[in-house]
Amino acid sequence: GESVGLHLPTLSVQxxxxxxxxxxxxxxxxxxxxxxxQESGKGPQFIIDIRSNMDKRQGxxxxxxxxxxxxxxxxxxxxxxxxxxxVYFCAEKRKPNAGNNRKLIWGLGTSLAVNP
Amino acid sequence: DGGITQSPKYLxxxxxxxxTLSCEQNLNHDAMYWYRQDPGxxxxxxxxxxxxxxxxxxxxxxxxxxxxxxxxxxxxxxxSAQKNPxxxxxxxxxxxxxxxxxxxxxxxxxxx
Numbered sequence: 001g002e003s004v005g006l007h008l009p010t011l012s013v014q015x016x017x018x019x020x021x022x023x024x025x026x027x028x029x030x031x032x033x034x035x036x037x038q039e040s041g042k043g044p045q046f047i048i049d050i051r052s053n054m055d056k057r058q059g060x061x062x063x064x065x066x067x068x069x070x071x072x073x074x075x076x077x078x079x080x081x082x083x084x085x086x087v088y089f090c091a092e093k094r095k096p097n098a099g100n101n102r103k104l105i106w107g108l109g110t111s112l113a114v115n116p
Numbered sequence: 117d118g119g120i121t122q123s124p125k126y127l128x129x130x131x132x133x134x135x136t137l138s139c140e141q142n143l144n145h146d147a148m149y150w151y152r153q154d155p156g157x158x159x160x161x162x163x164x165x166x167x168x169x170x171x172x173x174x175x176x177x178x179x180x181x182x183x184x185x186x187x188x189x190x191x192x193x194x195x196s197a198q199k200n201p202x203x204x205x206x207x208x209x210x211x212x213x214x215x216x217x218x219x220x221x222x223x224x225x226x227x228x
Contacts, residue, residue: 043208043221103161
C-alpha cells in the first residue's frame with residue numbers, strides 16, 4: 001500500500017505486505033529528515049533519519065528514500081506487522097542560515113492501519 | 117535508565133484555572149521543547165529552550181508560559197488566557213549537535 005501524507009492521511013494494508021508512506025517537503029534548504037512513529041496515547045518514537053547528501057538509508061525492516069529533485073521523502077516498511085499500526089510523521093530540519101534554529105518542521109502525519 | 121518524564125498523564129482543568137504540566141529529563145540534553153497535538157493533527161510548537169534561563173516562543177505560544185531554571189526541567193503552564201486548551205501535550209529534548217528529539221509520553225489535558 002502507498003499514501004501521500006497530506007492528501008491521503010490514512011493507509012490500510014494487509015499484514016505481511018510492504019507499506020510505503022510518503023511525505024512532501026517544500027523547502028530546498030532542508031538538510032536533514034527524520035521519521036517518527038506515534039502509537040495511540042504515546043509520544044513519537046524515532047524510527048530512522050537521513051541527511052540530504054544521501055538518497056537512501058536502511059534500517060531494520062525500514063528504508064527511507066529521499067528524492068531532492070521533487071522534494072519527496074518516503075518510508076518503506078517491509079512485511080508490515082500489526083505492531084506497526086500507528087501514525088507516522090516526517091520531520092525536516094532546515095539549515096541554520098534559513099532560520100528555525102534547528103527546530104524540526106513536522107508533517108501532518110499518516111495513519112497506518114495493519115489488517116490481520 | 118535515561119529518559120524524559122511527563123506528569124501527570126491525565127489532567128483536568130476547570131475554566132479560568134491555570135495548570136502546570138511537568139517535564140523532567142535525565143539525558144543531560146540542552147534543548148527542550150513543548151508541543152501541542154490535537155486529534156488527527158500534527159505537532160505544533162509552543163515554546164522551546166536551548167539553554168538554561170532562556171526560552172523562545174514557538175508558533176502557538178499565546179496563553180502558555182514556561183520556565184527553564186534547571187537543565188533537567190521545563191514546566192509548561194497553561195493559563196486561563198488559553199481559550200481552547202484541551203489537547204495532548206508533548207515534551208521533547210535534544211542534545212547539542214544532534215537533531216533527533218526524545219519525546220515524553222505526553223499529558224492529556226481536558227477542560228471540564
